[in-house]
Amino acid sequence: MLKVEGLSVAYDGLKALEGVTFEVREGEFLALIGSNGAGKSTLLNTLSGLLKPLAGTITLDGERIDHLRPADIVDRGLILIPEGKWVFPQMSVKENLLMGAYPRRCHKRQKEMLEQVYTHFPRLKERERQMAHTLSGGELQMLVIGRGLMAQPRLLLLDEPSLGLAPRLVLETFEVLQTLHRSLGLSILLAEQDVSHALRISSRAIVLENGRLVMTGNSADLLTDPEVKVRYLGM
Amino acid sequence: MANLLRVERAIKDFGGLRAVADVSLELRPNEIVGLIGPNGAGKTTLINCISGVLKLTSGRVWLNDHNITRWRPHTICRAGIARTFQIPRSFPRLTVWENILVSSRSGEDHARAQLELVGLAAKADLRASSLTFHERRKLEIARALAAQPLFLLLDEVMAGLNPTETVEMVNLLCQIRSSLQIGILWVEHVMGAVMECADRIIVLHQGTKLVEGLPAEIANDPQVIEVYLGERYEFREERRAQG
């Protein structure tokens, strides 16, 4: 459904991505792995329209979206979930979630979606009225995922959902992602530093290094690939 | 008398959050100490507190016999503790040479030598905004060295470097330690580099010191594997040979 071809992006005057080409298929769980600063966040931010590419194309269901503004991309069901940040600290948990349903197409099912998010994350229901800035790191992560779900996504872009979480919480988060993937039939592009986990729950993976795509393959194959083992699983 | 940087029971709170909880450590010249741990473990906060950018909630920092806990960053720098930032903070509208001069305290020859050490001498007259990410990183290190420090605090200097650049950086750090006799406290995520290069490693977890030891000990420590490494780190001889 999403095709990226020859994508190059400059960030802060520096080339952060160069000639990146890959594809996310309908209903696929694709992992995007690479070390800190390899360009994973840049890639996701570009896909969601926050950064403009220097060259290359991004197409969603055959329509070019690389020139669109973030809001237009959200309207098409491509939703970015940033790593536990960009919440609205002075709004309640519920208001934060409702912001996720801001696009007009989401209004009708707003209540229903809210219930759905609360069943996935009962913790958020408990904290419904609390201001977002009082949440812990793990709860913030749930909140941004929940906010993304409120927009009724077709393709979720997740930026390091495990960042800064205790190991137990990481497992929980990944479990929720897997459930979402299976029960809702969501397509997911997951950027992760925690390579071993990411490869275990995804079906396919691409590897980014220094702004270039260096490997693509089935997650199971990559998990046993000697080069991947040396470079990423050692960490 | 040997120089010594000593952190004594450091605690740093942000509002209700305790980012650093009772950490003590010592650093000597000619020694590289790696500071590792998961994100949010308090590594960068600790660096910020030592360099005076943040003030400790309680605890002390000693440089030799001086209690530098409450000193302002520029005095700490002049006293002999220089640092780099996680995201390089070069002065974009200054030239590379001017960037070096900001911190240089010891004449232009010394400053130029630092620029040569990191291999940026040819770009001295360019604006820092025209450097690549890797070059900005090197400029930061040169700038820190130009202040003639006794101790150097490095914040993730390997992040975003490709394998060749990583090797280059490892060599540079080793050179700084042995030829300049500078003690380095080094926050890093790239385990390969830390394991090869550090003399000692401290693992931080949720603001406290989990363990401290030689790289080999850390790599096999069950606690560290549990909270951070995920699985055993294997030293690979053939990789070192390649490097």
Place this chain on the structure above:
Amino acid sequence: MKRQPFLNLAALGVILALVPLVIRSPHWVHVLNMTFYYILLTTSWNLMMGFTGLFSFAHTALAAVGGYASGLLAVKAGLPPAVGIPLGGLAAAVASFLLGVVSLRLRGFYLCLVTWAFAEIAVGILRVEYKITGGTMGLVVPALFPASAGRVPFYYVGLALVLAILLFMIWLSRSRIGIYLRSIRDDELASEALGVDTVAWKVFCFTVCGLWAGLAGAYYGHYIGVVDPGMGSLGEMGLVILMVIIGGMGTLAGPVIGAILVMILSEFLRGSLAAMSMFFFAIVMILVMRFFPGGLMAGLSRLRQIRLGSSRPAQAR
């Protein structure tokens, strides 16, 4: 190569010293004298804003402080203007020093507000305490030279002051201090962490700029013969900012060229249009900000690059 700016300045000084021999019209000498006043203000404001990144609205108010200090010393204490002018500069430097100390933690918009408040308070006091200051009508102060001497002697004093500030700026921008100030502008925290005493240098910048503004104000007062609260008004501040923006902020020549350009242009807008000169300048200022950031100097250097071809490595894309 290294002496080039000093040689340029010397040449400029010689040429300008000969100007009164050519231009005989007292009116044009007056325009040039006023231009000197504004060059002093634009150049020193540029040191604050363009070099150090401190946005101040207090600059013309500091000129008023200098003018009034020197004027009052002459009127009340009978001090000769020649002594009063440096003391006026000193008074403004002290005021600016205090302003710098209290607003150290502030930057950007907050600093802008505080300096604005300072300006309004200073000007307000000058207005209200009319028994001492003459109030809104201003204070008549003795001229530096007798009326019989004409305007040319003032010209040379103004020229000397302008050459002095340009010399100072050249020296500063080539010294380590200039680098420290610009490093503060680019990244204050990094600068501090690299051993630059950012607090001290910011206060230094405030003090020195206050000194120059005060000298300018005192020169103005003893030239015109009157100092009035309008000297420190926001409108005057706007004029100074306009000159710097048009010329090019953060450059040495920009503020000078901007001041000359605006002063000469407003001469041609005289007559029925005189009152509306600020109307046109406001439009120019908006257009420059919107479409030509960097002002004239940036435009010139772009032009030069075109003519020399691509001798310079391109900026990072």
Place this chain on the structure above:
Amino acid sequence: MQCSGVNAPRCTGSGNERIDEVSAAALFTEVLVRGIAIGVVYALMGLGLTLIFGVMRIINFAQGEFYMLGAYVVFFIMTTLSVPFYVALPAGMLVIFVLGVVVERLLLHPIHSQRVQNAMEYSLIITFALSIFFQKTAILLFGPFYKKIPDLLPGNVQLGPVALPGTLFLATILSAFLILAVTLFIGRTRTGRAWRAIAQSLPGASISGVRIDQQSSLVFGLSTALAAAGGAILAPFTLIFPTVGSAPLIKGYEIIAIGGLGSIPGSLVGGVILGVAETLGSVYINSAYKDLYGFGLLMLFLIFRPRGLFGQAS
């Protein structure tokens, strides 16, 4: 604003101390009520600036000129179409709203499309130039002379022991109404929530589907319309002339410095504090310095408590 009339002696003479005490208490109450009333009108100005700064993070130095233009537009609507104030006010607000949107589109737009290096510097200078431009345009179009909107409510309104000029009373009520309406809008509506979202996390709002450029124009338009309302409401007092906007601009910034940049309750409380401080100061200290008390407060707050009373710590 109209307090010079109450410049009563501040001495309590040696003779009739009891009578003086009684009148002093009455004077104090009156001054306080006036201060609060004026403060609410100031708060309207502060609210407009707070909106722009809070949501768009830019400084509008031309806000006073929208205030001035608002007064003129309402005046001309009233005189040429001979409609009552209550019709002219919303019409005038609409006109200025459109003007605000146009200005935002033309001049401030580059800030959102990230084509400006230093947004703060850019907005400061460009709106500063804009304020000069509008002032001079007003002189060109309307001449330098005063215009006057007739009193909205002639005579005094008796509030318990205090008599308040009817027009001031009405101005206070109108301002309070507008402030309440805007506050409810921001707190309760979807668009209001989106504005708060932009203020709290711009990228967060972006990826939630908020069109930043559209909303910025709306916010700017609304805030200039509020300024215009302030100008029209106070016009019977202050008269209308090309530079009438500079004082309220100053008050507006003093208010947000006191209340905290970007805080809506802050702008209300800040307005009242400023109004009271000015009236008390001019009665009990020196009326000639009336306009300087606010500046003094501004400096004190920014220096010692830069986030004001209600602002968030950065």
